[in-house]
Amino acid sequence: MEFALSEDQRMLQDSLKGVLAGAASLDQVRKIAVGDSDAIRMLEAALDDFGLASLLVPEAAGGLGLGLLDACLVQESLGYHVAPSRFLASALAAVALAGHPGLLGGEAKFGLAATELVSRRDGAGLALKAGKLTGTSLLAISAAGATHLLAADTKGGVHVVDAGAAQIAPMQTIDRTRMFHHVTLDGAKVLASAKADDRFLAIARLLVAADTLGAAQAMIDKAVAYAAERQQFGRVIGSFQAVKHMCAEMAAKLEPGRALIWHAAHALDIGDAEGPVMANLAKAYMAEAGTFIARTATEVHGGMGFTDLVGLHYWFKRIGVNRQLFGSPEQARETAAQLQGLVA
Amino acid sequence: MKLDLDPEYEAFRADVSETLTKNRHLAPTSEDKGYKNARRIAWQKLLIEHGLAARTIPKAYGGYGGEADILKARIIAEEFARSRVPGPMQGQGISMLVPTLLELGTEAQKQAYIRPTIEGEMIWCQGYSEPGAGSDLAALRTSAVEDGDHYVINGSKIWTSTAKQADMIFCLVRTDPAAKKHEGITYITFPMSTPGIEVRPLVDMTGSANFNEVFFTNVRVPKSGVIYQPNKGWQVANATLTHERGMLGDPNATKARFLELVTLMKTESVNGQPLIANPLLRDRLMRLQAEVYAMQANGLRITTSRLKGEQAGIAGLIVKLNGCDLNHEIARLAIDALGELGILYEDGDHLRADGSWQWRYMYDLGLIIGGGTAQIQKNIIAERGLNMPREPKLAKA
Structure with a gap:
């Protein structure tokens, strides 16, 4: 028995963090957040070189053929550096389109229009009719610059369409580093279809949980470092129990979440029936832990945490957005209950 | 990442399971109360003989004389839990004194105390x-x-x-x-x-x-x-305090309680509906399940660290704090789910689960405080886990 990351997995994460420390430094993130195209391109190029787009694509289809635990480690690193990336959309495309490997190789860049799988607003939703998709989808992920869109219909299916067939308009969220779009399709031809089953939604939620894990870990690291420097009443504030206990509570909440994400990813990788339950629970757990840590780490920084100067708010907002993506913690918990037959 | 066990261990599990099945008729029942009950002592001796208690204690001192093996210890605990056969005796003599004697006692002390303690003859x-x-x-x-x-x-x-x-x-x-x-x-x-x-x-x-x-x-x-x-008593005591903190907050015990709560919410009905049909209570149940699963996974991580002879770091330091709190929260939801009947205590006729949820809600609060308070645990997590500075000492008045 071994419940730990492998040497390869640690190296994957270390080398990605090395890349992100440069291309997604806080200075770069600030530029990305105001739409600086050089900064955006530089990060994209660095992540493309790393091979993120093909991480989950099978080796036979020209990908790296890695597993969901590896994907979680990548997403965690992206969250740690509040780095925008197409990775989430690519990974979910690779999961959904396992039966269509031809679409995954090469230069395909996927965006994801799947909000309506979980929550469909009045007037939103994509209808499938005679092999064509028509309608709108809100808060699509990585739609700008995509070659293909993976788009959910209103009946639990997902379909690939040419991104050129989509009209997209930005939807501004609290998180200015990541772009979300309003997508309109008008009879877009479906190139391939798959079912958005329990496993697909579970993986989407698990990856978002991993992103929050990284972002929350970064906030704890920053809070602990700040508490070791900031002096008041003639002492570093980290020596006050009031501050120490806030930090201990953050660590005590976060660390089991990490183990739960590993366990869920591994269970999904080996096809364990409990995998989807664990993944949904992980999403809910990290949403709650992340919210607590985002608030508490900000408070450890005192007034500075509230300013733009230290930039802590990028992480606060990343966690805030993640909490709602692919469903609130309440929705994820209800899914977990349904999967266990606890809902009549 | 590999969660299945090698065949050697699966064979060991089968052996343990068979031993428990074959001997369960000899196990003490709820009739066998009190310390030094003959049936309990006989059961304990039988467990030692089969290597299911005092497993790593040398034969010379009355133990089974097995090699230390974390996985085997885990399998034994899991099989007792699964089969619901009464497990080995517990107590501060067995869990704290005996390990201390083995490490630091004289030969005469080991000879005098270990055997009667592990056999339940000396409390x-x-x-x-x-x-x-x-x-x-x-x-x-x-x-x-x-x-x-x-x-x-x-x-x-x-x-x-x-x-x-x-x-x-x-x-x-x-x-x-x-x-x-x-x-x-x-x-x-x-x-x-x-x-x-x-x-x-x-x-x-x-x-x-x-x-x-x-x-x-x-x-x-x-x-x-x-x-x-x-x-030198402080060093001696510190060796044993680590044993005590490891016992409090065991995630497998917490999971067993969680499963009892699930059963309660599926079987108990209000207004003709099982409690689990109430979406507010169900949401709270799932919230606890997420924490129970997270602490179980955290436990797997600690076991792996121990197998490799590494320190478990923060994952290890949080077990007492999180585990005791989680037990208390499980009891709290059980009481809330029972509603008005949840307040009953020692009332024979209407009581659910022998009133144990109220008992646990109170007793578990004691465990949040005992064995190192929650606040002391947070100091330890901050100072040892996050390397935060210690509180400066007050100048002597």
Whole structure:
């Protein structure tokens, strides 16, 4: 028995963090957040070189053929550096389109229009009719610059369409580093279809949980470092129990979440029936832990945490957005209950 | 990442399971109450003989004499839980004193105490906390003054479980009042029948006396009861405190309680609907399940660290804090789910689960405080896990 990351997995994460420390430094993130195209391109190029787009694509289809635990480690690193990336959309495309490997190789860049799988607003939703998709989808992920869109219909299916067939308009969220779009399709031809089953939604939620894990870990690291420097009443504030206990509570909440994400990813990788339950629970757990840590780490920084100067708010907002993506913690918990037959 | 076990261990699991099935008719029942019950002692001896209790304790001292194997220990615990066959005896003698003796005791002490302790013939209590020394244990003041080859002990201890039943006590006493507070303490063992010892039950909020106060008035005990060396008691005690903290917050025990709560919410009905059909209660249940699963996975991570001989870091430091809190929250949801009937206690006719949820809600609060308070745990997580600075010492007035 071994419940730990492998040497390869640690190296994957270390080398990605090395890349992100440069291309997604806080200075770069600030530029990305105001739409600086050089900064955006530089990060994209660095992540493309790393091979993120093909991480989950099978080796036979020209990908790296890695597993969901590896994907979680990548997403965690992206969250740690509040780095925008197409990775989430690519990974979910690779999961959904396992039966269509031809679409995954090469230069395909996927965006994801799947909000309506979980929550469909009045007037939103994509209808499938005679092999064509028509309608709108809100808060699509990585739609700008995509070659293909993976788009959910209103009946639990997902379909690939040419991104050129989509009209997209930005939807501004609290998180200015990541772009979300309003997508309109008008009879877009479906190139391939798959079912958005329990496993697909579970993986989407698990990856978002991993992103929050990284972002929350970064906030704890920053809070602990700040508490070791900031002096008041003639002492570093980290020596006050009031501050120490806030930090201990953050660590005590976060660390089991990490183990739960590993366990869920591994269970999904080996096809364990409990995998989807664990993944949904992980999403809910990290949403709650992340919210607590985002608030508490900000408070450890005192007034500075509230300013733009230290930039802590990028992480606060990343966690805030993640909490709602692919469903609130309440929705994820209800899914977990349904999967266990606890809902009549 | 690999969660399945090697065939050698799966075979071991099958053996354990078979032994339990074959012998379960010999196990003590709820009729076999109290310490030193003949059936309980016989069962304990049978478990030792099969390597299911005292597994790593050498044969020379009455144990099974097996190699230390974390996975086998885990499998044994899982099989007892799964089969619901009564497990090995527990107690502070077995969990804390015996490991200490094995590490630091003299040959004579090992010979005298280990066998009767693990077989359940000798019951121990622990004399650590005092009215003035709780979280600050090293401030303890119970004094032991040399008198030839004896010490004369005066003072008092509190939170002493099983003091009434105990044959022996392992105790921290101050032997050098002039030394720094951690350096004048001695770890000593002596019989509870020694003249001058008075035990008073300490009734707690559950209505029973789960603990006692123990008073010492000129208690004369031989120096041969000292474990390791005089004035080195703090190091000796620290070795055993780690054992105690490991026991509190066990994620498998928490999972078992969670499953009882699920059963309760599926079977108990209000207004013709099972409790689990209430979406607000169900959401709270799933919230707890996420935490239970997270702590279980955290436990797997700790086991792996131990297998590799590595420190588990923060994952290890949070077990007591999170686990005890989670147990308390599980009891709280059970009571809320039961609603009006949740307030019943010791009422035979209408009680659910023998009133144990209310009992646990109160007793578990005691465990959040005992064995190192939640606040002390947070200091430890911050200082050892996050390398945050210690509180500066106050200047002496």
